[in-house]
Amino acid sequence: MTLVLTSALAQGLLWSILAIGIYISYRILNISDLTSESSFTLGAAVTAAALIRNVPPFLAICLSVLAGCCAGYITGFLHTKMRIPSLLAGILTMTGLYSVNLRVMGKANIPLNQVTTILTNLSGLLGFRKDRDAAIILGVIVILIVIVFLVWFLNTEFGFMIVATGINDRMVTANGVNSDRIKTAGLMLANALIALSGSLVSQYNAFADVQMGIGAIVIGLASVIIGEVFLREKSFIIRLFGVVAGSIIYRMIVAFAINSSLVNANDMKLFTAILVALAIYLTDFTRKRGTKRAESK
């Protein structure tokens, strides 16, 4: 059982960075950004392609983050410059990136158990015998860096505009700021984090697969919702930790459901989708934001 729990903890930590990315697009920018499904895979694909060419793991991770930025930029461009509704813009990027991911990887699946990853690096450094322990340490470190960065960033002049754009972009325009650019920047940030998550998850799972992003949004949303159940009115930093907690709790639920044979592993996505639908219905997820929005996104 402890094995199941630590494994769920490791997965929960690494996937929580995805959840934080989803939190930024869905909750802060108020955009349901479907790019996430493919930028998660993109992060994994870039990392895998780099690692099998003996690129140092840290550099591979940086490349993944950069690739995620690009994915977000493309959706931002489609949405703000070409005036495509955000939902469709995300779908277009997602669909296009599927081919890009295949190109990057060269095949549908790349095993990573024979290459040096950030986890084997870290295990070697700290003398762990299991990658799982390294993953937990790595997850905690990366999450702390991400949260510190976000709290700083969203309190800058530029960060204020990201928050404001998600709530009332007309107010942003009226204060002399191009809200289109802000939206694009926000999408880049969200997808950079999601790609980072994909990169780390692929290294932990020791493979990258072109299908691995399917359902990523719903998993991220589930984490966000679970995390917010108790922490709705708290400060931003607490809410971010709530999202991380939500991600870990989600993994625990999954591990429990599968282990106790309550749910067949193949039915997990259906189970999650129903969970999220019910949770959104029950918590009045979007409408409670307090602001009436002139146009729906």
Add this chain to the structure above:
Amino acid sequence: MLKVSNVSKAFNAGTPNEKVVFEDLSLHIRPHDFVTVIGGNGSGKSTLLNLIAGTYAVDKGKVELNGRDITHLKEYERAGFIGRVFQDPLMGTCSDLTIQENLSIAKRKGAKRTLRRGLTESERKEYAKLLEPLGLGLEDRLTAKVGLLSGGQRQALTLLMATLVKPELLLLDEHTAALDPKTARKVLELTQQRVEENQLTTLMITHNMRDALAFGNRLIMMSEGKIILDISGEEKKKATVKDLLDLFEKSNGEINDQMFLS
């Protein structure tokens, strides 16, 4: 100062829903003019403000402000020097941000948004001092989310935000229409005060003829996309609500006659 020259604007041009709002409209406003704008529903008042603010592009014609051609500037570019308060109190502020955060966004109007802190300690003091004279108690609630404020409080805040960096032009579109009479009065007084203190050039749309006469030094009445009355100075001071109402009815009458003849 503000020169709107030979502006035309139609919505949905070339479709069965085409709606021509302006044809060859011109309006010149002198520095420090406080112009009140009245006119029936659909006469084009809001559209005029939207064309000046850049929300919509003109089809033809030119918009100049202080000698600079702004016809082709984007709305957010013009917002750097044009202040604006909308009718909807929710529109001008950001509900999930605090009062001081909202003010800090307005304080940096026209400046590039950098990675410096969005709100500094010295600003807080400045904002408290700024809010005190409103008598709304907002100075003690700097860290409260704006979503918690009443419509009147939000509109007063929006007005402060629109004028925090002195705008070259202030546009007010029925900014008190959604408020109860007492609050509306208060916000109007604040408007007057901000305009006078900062010597702002102002364009204020209102549905209240008495306000249109009481405020400002110039009044224009619009009908069907045309300016049918333009009075200022002594002439405006002497005008009465009855005069305006008579003209208002006559303008509608004339148009109806024309419609019958053609």
